Amino acid sequence: MKKNSAGMHLTDSKRKPFVIGYIFRRLLIMVIMILLVSTMIFLLFRTMPGDPTASMVDPSIPQEARQALLERYGLHESLWTQYKIFMGDLLRFDFGTSYFYNRPVSRVIGDRLPATLILMLTAMLFAYIIGVFGGAWMAWKRGTRLESAGVAFSLVFRSAPTFWVGLMVIMLFAVRLGWFPAQGMRSTGYEGTTFGEIFLSLDFLRHLVLPALTAGLYFLATPTLIMRNSMLEVMSEDYIEMAHAKGLPERRVLYRHAARNALLPVVTAGALFVGAAIGGQVLIEVVFSWPGLGREIVQAVTRSDYPLAQGSFIILSTVVMVMNLIADVLYAFLDPRITY
């Protein structure tokens, strides 16, 4: 607050240095947070019932062979030693080797994460664009049937189980109408090696439509309803009347003055929502056989694949933290009253 009251400009140019300093501080805090989260995740998996060897080999193998396996993976060491090794590796971005795939965890996650992120971001973008404009429009149409219909629509998809909506969407658009493929990320036989080949092809986009639609419909209620409420609040503010009194066109008052202010709570809610969105993602990935990280986590946990599960959880926590950081920075640009 105090720092930039003197240096405010019509443009935001003078504010950016403060934001950069802020981002730097936040990143430092994030590193500490990740280390804490990693410790918790490490302990969580050691207290879980079940033995990783059981999933790797036949339970009937001799005790010696079993012991050899445990030693090979370092699981015979004390918890403290295991923890030291785990954290040491983590600092070198080494998440270990997946028991199940026998590949470095970072490689497995690297293969899966883009698919999850692309699906999630597409769905969120869809939900936020429709939600923000739809919510603003619903506030404008306050008291009409269209507004009630809008509220009902967004609530139905928020309340309905995502896997059920997913199945319905598959039935309608994939089975009945046959417009889009029902499963997977690419058609069989399609081989892509580079990122561009895999994610920027028309084939991928066609596969993306249904899962993104399902996730988007689930996400839709949050931005829509918050935007609507916050618009209603803002529209009774004096500065909105003032904007009318200035003789501004109605559209300009609605979008430039009212919506701009109403957007602030939506951004806050969005940051908090990312965590919940990742949870919902798992079901969607399973229903649509989407080769993403959400599905991988579930499998890794049931297979007692410690390294993979640990690594995935750490990466997902990081994603949530980064999203929150982005929301906070965005907030500083949207609201001049906030300075870091």
Next chain:
Amino acid sequence: MALLEVKDLEISYTVGTGSLKAVDGVSFSLNRGESLGIVGESGCGKTTIAKGLMQLLPKNGSISGGSIILDGRELVGLGKEAVRRMRLKDIAMISQSAMNALNPVYTIGDQLIEGIQAHTSMSRQEAYRRAVEVFEMVGLEEKRLKSYPHQMSGGMKQRAVIAMALTLSPPLIIADEPTTALDVVVQDRILHRILKIQKEINSSMIFITHDISVVSEICDYIMVMYGGKVMEMSKTDSFFRKPYHPYSLGLQNAFPIITEEMDELISIPGTPPNLLTPPAGCRFAERCPFAELLCEQKTPEYAEPEPGHLMMCHFPERVEEFRDRSSHTASWDLVRERLIKRMEVSQS
């Protein structure tokens, strides 16, 4: 010809199932450069007149009759786009709550420039220069154009809002209680600045307030409203020398006059009438110490006891007696007793 000619203006609100006339048969005219003060208690229709002139009535309100002629042009029934163009350019409003009248997420400069550009074809630079000019008029530094509202004090925000109203030198400025949110010292300074600017750019002004002393200081004409009707209207000096209407007499009692010695302030007992079920006769009869049966039955006509001095009362000729009696607390105590008795009767 008068700049503004308001004739038999009626403004109604729909409330629940009924509707009420918040402004009922208001007429006045205003020449270029003159100022009119509208006074009255809360809910008497002052602000509704302002909103009606700006066509900024809430959704449940509408102008249900009469005409508003500004510079020879009828404003009632104008289309949306014409109304939009009229705002700020022809009639500018200094809003009631300057504290919240500025959008918190844009700089003051941007908000001024936006207003200018909505009505002219000025470039951003030209509009910026105009903003600097009006800022100078209200006594704000140019660098304040780059401030956000939260970085300014209440007085500065109020001046910024005044500057906004001046950007296009409108022929008519409506100031709706522009200083209520400010402390007395700042209030006085701002009032005088408004007055000075109004003379400078020779625009007419309608000044809405519940503070009758403010009107005595800065307005040429005064209009006293009660329950949506004009009770008394005249030149300010004539009014303060010789008020006629019992309500005006009561209002004057309620404000101290420094030069005269008074034992205590006398307030008018009771509350304004509910306009959903307006009284059959004079709107003020219920609270009037001099009310008679006739007052409760018949709405009085306007009388003109002096040229240019209008008042709405059945007994303009008894004003000397009223004036004398209204300065005694006992007259108003009678009203209080009458109101209490009436309430008891209606409850039992």
